[in-house]
Amino acid sequence: MAGVGLTPYQGKMRACGMFHCKKCDKNWFSANSWANTFQKCKGCNGKIYPYKQFQPWKGTGARKGIPPHPQNLCQRCMKLGRFCGLTIRKYMAEE
Numbered sequence: 001m002a003g004v005g006l007t008p009y010q011g012k013m014r015a016c017g018m019f020h021c022k023k024c025d026k027n028w029f030s031a032n033s034w035a036n037t038f039q040k041c042k043g044c045n046g047k048i049y050p051y052k053q054f055q056p057w058k059g060t061g062a063r064k065g066i067p068p069h070p071q072n073l074c075q076r077c078m079k080l081g082r083f084c085g086l087t088i089r090k091y092m093a094e095e
């Protein structure tokens, strides 16, 4: 099933994602969402893929009202074992 998109966004960059768990009727937003990457629902621990994704706003730094990135719920963070928002290139240079 290679090449099948699990998320609306299929690029390599970070995207903002809107998530919705049907089971819990829970909505949340993440400024760090990635193609084909789920985040876990806090309510049921289910793997939820974003139903909507868009490019992050220009500029850096957290915007007001955006909660800290839930590393324990993010598939990419779990894979990396650390915060997924930093660039991979930086990690490689450091290691």
Ligand SMILES: [Zn+2]
Residues within 6 Å of the ligand: 021, 022, 023, 024, 025, 026, 041, 042, 043, 044, 045, 046
């Ligand atoms: Zn849920």
Ligand SMILES: [Zn+2]
Residues within 6 Å of the ligand: 032, 069, 070, 071, 074, 075, 076, 077, 078, 083, 084, 085
């Ligand atoms: Zn993450």
